[in-house]
Amino acid sequence: MIAVTIAALLILPLIALRRQTLWAYYGVDAATWLLAYLVWLRLPDVFAHHAYLGCVTVAVVKLATFFLFLARGRDVRWSAARAAAIAAIVYAITIPSMIRAPIDGDEPFYLLMTESMLHDADVDLANQYLALERTASGRTDLVPQLGDPTGPSGEQYSRHEPLLPLLMVPGYALGGLFGALATIAFFGVLLVRSTVRWMEDEGVPDGAIRAVFPFFAFAPPVLFYATRIWPEVPAAFFFVEALRGVRAQRMKRWLPAVFGLVMLKLRFILVAAALLATMFLKQRRRPPRALIIAASVLAVPLIVMWLVSGSPTSVHSWGALLPPTQPLAYVRGLFGLLVDGMSGIAFQAPFYLFGLFALTRWRTTPAGFRIGIFASLLYVLYLVPRMEWFGGWAPPLRYIVFLMPVLALGAASVWDRLSRGAIAVVALWMAGLVIHGVAYPWRLFHIANGENAVGEWLSTVYRADFSRLFPSFIRIDDAAWIGAAVAILVVAFGLWRRIDTPVTIAAVSLAIGAGFVYARQPASQVEFEDAHVVREGADLYPEYYTMMRVGHRGGLVLEAGDAVSFLAREGVWTLHYSTGLGALIEIEGRAYELPPAEGYQTAQVVVPRTGRITLRCLRGAVNAERMHR
Amino acid sequence: MLRWALAFAAAAYAAHLAVVHATPIDRSLPLLAVAVTVVAAVSYPSIMLAVPLLLAAEIAIADETARLLAFGAILGTSFAIAIADRRPSRRFDDSATGRLARPTARPILTTVAAIVILRWIPLESVLAGRELFLLAVAVLIVVVLGRTPFSATVAIVTVLVTPAVPLRTLALPIIVLVVAVLARFLGMPSVALVWPSAMVAGFVLLFFAWSGVVARGFPYFLHRAEPHRPAQVVARAVAAGSGVTLDVPEGTAALVVSGANIAGLPRGAPLAQVDPGGIIVRVGDAADWGYMRREHYYGSRNALPANPAGTVRGYGYEAWVDGAGRVPLPRGARAIRVTADSALPAGAALQIERFELRP
Numbered sequence: 009m010i011a012v013t014i015a016a017l018l019i020l021p022l023i024a025l026r027r028q029t030l031w032a033y034y035g036v037d038a039a040t041w042l043l044a045y046l047v048w049l050r051l052p053d054v055f056a057h058h059a060y061l062g063c064v065t066v067a068v069v070k071l072a073t074f075f076l077f078l079a080r081g082r083d084v085r086w087s088a089a090r091a092a093a094i095a096a097i098v099y100a101i102t103i104p105s106m107i108r109a110p111i112d113g114d115e116p117f118y119l120l121m122t123e124s125m126l127h128d129a130d131v132d133l134a135n136q137y138l139a140l141e142r143t144a145s146g147r148t149d150l151v152p153q154l155g156d157p158t159g160p161s162g163e164q165y166s167r168h169e170p171l172l173p174l175l176m177v178p179g180y181a182l183g184g185l186f187g188a189l190a191t192i193a194f195f196g197v198l199l200v201r202s203t204v205r206w207m208e209d210e211g212v213p214d215g216a217i218r219a220v221f222p223f224f225a226f227a228p229p230v231l232f233y234a235t236r237i238w239p240e241v242p243a244a245f246f247f248v249e250a251l252r253g254v255r256a257q258r259m260k261r262w263l264p265a266v267f268g269l270v271m272l273k274l275r276f277i278l279v280a281a282a283l284l285a286t287m288f289l290k291q292r293r294r295p296p297r298a299l300i301i302a303a304s305v306l307a308v309p310l311i312v313m314w315l316v317s318g319s320p321t322s323v324h325s326w327g328a329l330l331p332p333t334q335p336l337a338y339v340r341g342l343f344g345l346l347v348d349g350m351s352g353i354a355f356q357a358p359f360y361l362f363g364l365f366a367l368t369r370w371r372t373t374p375a376g377f378r379i380g381i382f383a384s385l386l387y388v389l390y391l392v393p394r395m396e397w398f399g400g401w402a403p404p405l406r407y408i409v410f411l412m413p414v415l416a417l418g419a420a421s422v423w424d425r426l427s428r429g430a431i432a433v434v435a436l437w438m439a440g441l442v443i444h445g446v447a448y449p450w451r452l453f454h455i456a457n458g459e460n461a462v463g464e465w466l467s468t469v470y471r472a473d474f475s476r477l478f479p480s481f482i483r484i485d486d487a488a489w490i491g492a493a494v495a496i497l498v499v500a501f502g503l504w505r506r507i508d509t510p511v512t513i514a515a516v517s518l519a520i521g522a523g524f525v526y527a528r529q530p531a532s533q534v535e536f537e538d539a540h541v542v543r544e545g546a547d548l549y550p551e552y553y554t555m556m557r558v559g560h561r562g563g564l565v566l567e568a569g570d571a572v573s574f575l576a577r578e579g580v581w582t583l584h585y586s587t588g589l590g591a592l593i594e595i596e597g598r599a600y601e602l603p604p605a606e607g608y609q610t611a612q613v614v615v616p617r618t619g620r621i622t623l624r625c626l627r628g629a630v631n632a633e634r635m636h637r
Numbered sequence: 638m639l640r641w642a643l644a645f646a647a648a649a650y651a652a653h654l655a656v657v658h659a660t661p662i663d664r665s666l667p668l669l670a671v672a673v674t675v676v677a678a679v680s681y682p683s684i685m686l687a688v689p690l691l692l693a694a695e696i697a698i699a700d701e702t703a704r705l706l707a708f709g710a711i712l713g714t715s716f717a718i719a720i721a722d723r724r725p726s727r728r729f730d731d732s733a734t735g736r737l738a739r740p741t742a743r744p745i746l747t748t749v750a751a752i753v754i755l756r757w758i759p760l761e762s763v764l765a766g767r768e769l770f771l772l773a774v775a776v777l778i779v780v781v782l783g784r785t786p787f788s789a790t791v792a793i794v795t796v797l798v799t800p801a802v803p804l805r806t807l808a809l810p811i812i813v814l815v816v817a818v819l820a821r822f823l824g825m826p827s828v829a830l831v832w833p834s835a836m837v838a839g840f841v842l843l844f845f846a847w848s849g850v851v852a853r854g855f856p857y858f859l860h861r862a863e864p865h866r867p868a869q870v871v872a873r874a875v876a877a878g879s880g881v882t883l884d885v886p887e888g889t890a891a892l893v894v895s896g897a898n899i900a901g902l903p904r905g906a907p908l909a910q911v912d913p914g915g916i917i918v919r920v921g922d923a924a925d926w927g928y929m930r931r932e933h934y935y936g937s938r939n940a941l942p943a944n945p946a947g948t949v950r951g952y953g954y955e956a957w958v959d960g961a962g963r964v965p966l967p968r969g970a971r972a973i974r975v976t977a978d979s980a981l982p983a984g985a986a987l988q989i990e991r992f993e994l995r996p
Contacts, residue, residue, distance in 0.1 A: 039836055043713070046843060047706055052864040054703045432683045436690070469699070508640055509682035510674070514647035517670075517688045521654030524696055 010063060013101050017070050020097060021077070024090050029081035036073055040066070064105070064447040071098070072439050075222035079215070086218055088208065092201035095225050095234075099193040102235045102446060107185065109450040113402045115237040116145035117153065117166050119188060121173035122180050131173075131316055134164040144185040154555060157318055165316060169309065171271040172239045188237060196234025199245040200225045203413045206252050207420050210374035216423035223359040224416040227438040229405040232445055232452055238402065239272040240409035246272065247279065247410045251383070254287045255376050262287075263301065269410075270309045277306055278390055279410065283383035332393040340481050341392025343492040345408065349460040349478030351398035354495050356405055356441065358434045361495075363415025365503045366422045373421050380414030395559060398482060403445070403452040429512025430503050456558035458483025459538060466527070467540035471620075472575055474527040475538055482558055483535070530575035530618050532637040536564040545570030549631055561608060563633035566593075566625035573622040576615045577637060583611045584633040591628030596621055602630055641678045648674045648688045655692040661759035661952045662705050662846045666695060668758070669708065672750040673715050679743040680719040687715045705846035705952075712754065717839035719747050720786045721831050744784040748775055751793045751838065755848040758953030767801040774810040781817045783827030786834035791817075793838060797852045802932050847949055849956035853934045854941045857958055863946075866890070868991040875909065875987045880976035883989070891963040891993045892973070893946045894918060898985040900925035900937040907978045909987045914967035918987070924960030926988060931955060946993070961990055 021033050044066045048055055055062055078084060111119065120136045120143060128135065133152070140148040157165040179187035179194075203224065207217045224230060233240045246269040253262025266284065269276045284302045332338075346364075347354045353361060366373050367381070391397055391407050399406030419426075444461065445452050451461050459467075463475030479491030502512075534541065537548055546564040550557055563585075564572060583600075590604035596616050602609070613635070615621055623632065652670035656663055670688045677685035690711045698704035722743065752775055757763050775792040782788030795813045800806050844851045844858055851858070869886045874897060896908060902920045909918040924939035931954065942962030949958050966973060977987040 035832055039717070039832075039839065042836070043710060043839070043843065046840070046858065047710060049861045050706055050858065051703055052862050054700055056864065428683065429685075432686050433689070436686055466696070510640055510644035510677070510685055513682075513685040513688060514644045514651070517651035517692060518647050520689055520692045520696075521651035524692075525654045 009101075009104055013063075013067055016097050016101050017067065017074075020071075020074055020094060023093050023097075024078055024084055024086060025074075025081055026083040026085055029077055029083040033074065033077045033081070036077075037070065040070055040073060061443075061447045065443050067101075068439055068443045068446070071222075071226065072435070075226075078222070079219040084218065086214055088201045088204040091204045091221055091225070092197045095200040096193070096197045098226055099196050099231075099234055100190075102231065103186065103189045103193060105446045106232075106235045106449050107189070110146045111185075111237060112450070112453050113238075113400070114168060116143065116147040116150055117168060118173050118176070118237050118239075119143065119145045119180075119185070120150070121166050121168065121170060122176045122188060125170075125173055126177050126181055131165060131170055132159065132163040133166060134162060137164060144180070144188075157316075159318070169239075169271060169273055169313065170316060171268070172237075172242065175242070176237070189235060192237055192241060193234055195242040195245050196225075196230065199230070199234070199241055199248065199413065202245060202248045202252065203416060206248055206376060206413070207417055209252065209255065210376045210417060210421070212374070212417070212420045212423075216420045219423055220416055220420040223419070223435070223438060224412065226442065227359060228357045228441050228445060229403060229409050230412055231442065232403045233406070233409050236403070238406065238409075240406060243269055243272045243276055244410045244413055247276075247380075247383075248413045250280070250283060251376055251380050251414070254283060254379060259301075263305065266302070267305050267308065270306060271312070274309055274313065275387065275390075275407075276410070277309065278387040279383055280306055282386040283379070286379055286382045331390060334393070337393035338389075340484070341394065341397035342388075343479075343488070344397055344481030345388075345392065345405075347479045347488075347491045347495040348398065348481045349463060349475070350454050350456070350458075350480070350482065351404050352479070352481075353405065354491070355460065355478065357412075358437055359419065360412060360415040361434070361499055362419035362422065362426055362430075362503060363417075364499045365426070366415075366418030368500055369422055369425070373418055377414060377418045377421060380411070380417070384408075384411050384414065395556065398456060400456075401453055404454075425505050427503050427505050427507040427509070427512055429507065429509030432509065433512060433516050455552060456482045457537060458485065458535065464539040467538065470528060471540055471542060472528045473531045473534070473538060473540045475540070476531060476533070477523050477527050486533075530577045532577055534574050534576060534635045536572060536574075536632045536634060537562055540574060542573045543570075544572070546572055561633055563631055565629060565631050566591075566623075567629045568625055568627050571622055571624040572632070573620055575619065576621045576635070578615055578618045579637050581613050581615055581635045581637050583613050583635045584608055585611065585630050586633070587628060587630040589628045591630035592626045593630060594624045594626055599626065602628075608633060641674075644678070644685065645671050645674050648685070651688065651692060652695075655695050657695055658701070658704070660701065660705070662708065663695060665758045665760070665953075666691060668760075669712065669754060672754050673712060675750050676715055676719045676747055679746050680722040684715045684718060687711045706843070709843040709845055712845060713839040713841075713843035716747065716751055716842050717835040719743070720789050720838045721835035723786070723829070723831060744779050744786070744789045745776055748779050748789045748792050751789075751842060752796050754842065754845050755793070755797050755851075756954045758845075758848075759955060762953075762955050764801060767804070767807065770807060771796045771799060771801065771810060774814055778810070778814050778817055781814065781821055783821075785827050785829045786838075787828045787830040790830075790834040790838050793841060797841060797848065800852070800931050800935055803935060806935055846952060847956040849931060849951065849954045850929070850949060850958055852954070853929045853931070854958055856941050857945060857949075860945060864996065866996055867994045868893075869994065870991045871989045872991075873989045875975060875977040875989065877977050877981035877983075877985060878979035880974055881989070882972060882974045883992075884972050885966060885970050886992050886994060888994045889966060889992045890995045891944075891946075892966055892975075893961050893963055893990045893993055894923045894975075895926040895947070895959060895961040895988045895990060896920070896923055896939075896985065897926060897988055898982065900928045900933060900939055901982070902985075903938045904940055908981070909975055909977045911964065911966065912974045912976070913970060916964065916967070918964050922964055923962035923987075926960045927957070928960050929957035931957070946990075963993065 021030055025033055120133050121131055123143060124131055124133055124136050140150055152164055153167055156167050176188040176191045179191035204217060246265045249265035250262045253265055266280045270280050344352060346352055349355050454461060458480040459475040460478055463478045466474035476485055476487060479488040481488055546566045549562050549565045550560050586608045587602050588604055591602045593600050595613050598614060600611060600613055602611060648670040649667040652666040656666050669691055673687040674685055694704055694707040698707055749772060752772060756768060775796045778792040779788045795810045799809045841851055873881055875881055904921045906920045907917055920939055921943060923942050927933055928937040928939040944963040946963045947959035947961040949956060951957060975989060
């Protein structure tokens with residue numbers, strides 16, 4: 009695989025670079041190899057333990073260098089087809105990294121459906137569940153997902169729409185799991201080509217397209233969803249084609265694209281409906297035939313799901329169409345998508361902040377961008393108040409991957425107005441996200457507990473609460489509202505080109521330094537399940553992989569003899585706990601009797617000094633959720 | 638100018654906040670941040686990305702060698718890019734329209750920043766007068782050779798290899814300056830050699846954390862560092878003409894030896910003989926233990942052993958590698974006799990350090 013990757017990295021520049029730019033790139037490439045070699049010479053022990061990380065880092069640095077030359081080189085041959093060729097190569101060498109760990113989330117269920125279609129010509133998975141040792145996913149622990157439809161004769165169906173598994177059948181037949189993944193990657197290549205063509209259609213300059221291309225195609229979320237089994241990237245492709253068709257007023261283009269979109273996932277009916285409404289509202293004449301066809305297209309997936317599972321809405325209820333009335337739910341989801349540390353654009357795909365910046369320049373953005381935003385509004389309105397707004401057990405930003413080409417178009421349209429320092433910082437962060445996701449693909453899935461990969465890791469290393477630096481709208485923390493305000497200000501005012509590069513980078517550096525110092529200080533709130541809490545015994549509650557764990561109150565269960573330690577400030581704290589049996593706990597020499605009671609209770613406890621504090625269970629058992637001062 | 642001044646201050650303070658580890662290199666993080674910001678100010682502003690990268694490396698990488706190498710990679714790349722930048726220089730107070738000014742600042746400031754990083758860490762070991770003199774000579778070399786990437790690299794390398802101890806070693810950069818002046822006087826054109834110059838500068842700064850070793854034994858970094866191996870310590874010194882018999886432990890890969898008071902011996906001079914097998918250990922297989930130390934290097938005739946087994950000691954320009962070298966033993970030998978050469982100078986000895994075992 010290393011040889012294939014090296015060959016791919018050597019071939020890539022030949023696709024788009026020419027003459028002096030090509031030779032300059034190869035010169036830099038040679039220097040990079042030399043640098044990597046010299047570093048390798050000095051770190052035999054480190055490379056023995058982190059060889060894969062090292063290789064991925066070198067590969068990503070080389071790709072980033074190539075894209076820099078692609079964006080700024082003078083002798084560049086560029087076209088949508090060349091962009092697609094580059095995407096094909098990069099996705100092909102990324103797929104093996106993704107399958108270093110078993111596929112997860114909804115992926116194995118899609119694959120089961122594909123296997124059933126291929127081997128049994130049906131979508132009844134009952135026999136598949138009985139013979140899991142044969143599935144190419146390697147997941148012998150699969151059970152039907154909660155609420156999966158069943159048939160009258162014991163059939164077991166999947167909640168998932170059948171189009172994606174059907175599309176994967178040829179690839180799976182030829183190449184098993186890799187073939188199925190290649191099918192998704194093929195849609196990724198089509199997406200890249202269509203998006204580049206769309207940008208050209210909308211009048212975006214070539215230079216901006218070449219600059220934006222790697223951020224869109226080879227960074228989260230598109231990179232990870234193009235190399236894993238999810239419907240999001242095929243949906244994004246269909247969405248782009250639908251937008252192109254609407255813009256060109258070509259029904260032969262938008263109709264099949266809309267059909268493909270809604271057949272992939274029922275939730276995209278909201279997008280299709282809004283897009284068609286936008287299209288028809290703009291037209292002076294609204295031919296009845298087109299309206300009927302559009303309505304039919306939206307109805308077909310409902311009919312298909314009814315035929316497959318007995319319910320047109322599968323596992324969803326018609327009541328889901330009634331939007332929730334709690335304003336906080338909307339605020340939480342919207343800001344969460346913007347700035348959550350685990351699932352927000354600002355931390356998981358900051359390039360798309362530039363697309364949001366384009367919203368502030370609405371009148372000057374391309375018409376395609378505006379139509380794409382309008383078409384997504386209804387969907388976003390239904391998404392944000394849901395408990396699973398963050399995407400559930402999936403790589404980040406799952407539910408808005410389809411929107412990324414639109415935001416990329418917006419970013420490309422304002423590229424010349426963007427702060428170069430902001431672009432540099434975003435590029436650095438995105439490269440880090442790619443390295444992390446490719447080197448540790450299993451970490452793309454993060455439990456919804458209010459923490460994130462970076463915060464958890466630093467918390468574990470320094471045994472201090474670094475997660476509190478990152479906004480969380482999954483478990484709302486102090487940083488959440490501050491982060492939301494900062495993000496809005498940055499998007500509105502901080503991305504302008506008039507903000508100098510040194511100012512931007514200096515500000516980011518100060519934020520890192522100040523944040524580091526602050527995080528190492530004792531906090532005034534402790535969530536016991538967080539990574540910075542050092543455990544002796546003590547079990548997580550509820551269990552790590554509990555379905556919709558975010559909806560449960562939880563913490564750590566301490567039995568007699570178990571202890572936890574954490575940094576805390578001196579003072580009187582409120583302990584939130586539950587204990588059905590009662591418990592006696594001790595905190596730095598003071599004992600507290602916790603009487604048995606139903607539900608969560610609170611107790612006042614004293615932290616006698618600032619520093620590392622130990623809470624020990626002396627008798628009984630207690631579920632300690634959190635403490636705050 | 639004001640925004641760059643603020644950038645310098647912010648970079649330095651941010652680095653100060655992020656310092657976690659206690660080596661002189663880590664404690665010099667603010668200096669590194671300012672140096673790279675200076676380089677960014679006179680070339681590509683995006684080079685300032687090196688500052689948050691330095692902070693991230695300090696915070697995230699616990700392994701000392703990996704962390705210091707990460708610093709080196711960041712700085713080496715930054716300086717290589719800056720040195721390779723052939724665009725006309727800009728002044729600090731360039732407006733957003735990119736008005737260009739006199740082409741003076743970049744190569745000189747880049748050279749000064751590189752020399753400060755390479756020679757002024759640790760700060761407490763700096764001989765102020767000599768270092769300022771070297772900086773002045775370096776600037777003159779850059780100016781005389783035409784302010785090209787080649788001129789910057791010549792100045793950096795010349796100053797790097799000048800130990801400045803004893804004082805007479807300051808003649809080296811003066812000689813280089815005189816040669817440069819003569820060459821230009823005789824009509825030598827400005828030489829750019831962009832790529833080689835950038836790569837040499839990058840290499841030198843990659844290992845800035847051990848710049849003393851780069852200056853006095855750079856081939857050390859072209860050897861693959863051996864993974865940690867188990868060893869059986871011997872710690873015996875053998876005087877001239879005498880010998881010692883040692884049992885060879887099971888699984889021995891090599892014998893590690895060095896010399897005491899042999900710095901004046903030339904390469905190839907015999908040090909000892911190992912029997913059975915009649916293996917002659919010479920200067921070149923091992924060296925004087927402290928020959929690479931800055932205060933001893935000028936008077937030493939030793940060189941880095943062919944198979945170095947020494948440990949890097951110290952940091953920055955004070956760094957050095959002890960002169961231990963690996964000597965292969967006769968296969969299957971269960972006991973060896975090591976006899977120091979009788980022609981060793983008075984007071985000299987062969988130091989048998991350890992048996993290195995196979996992992």
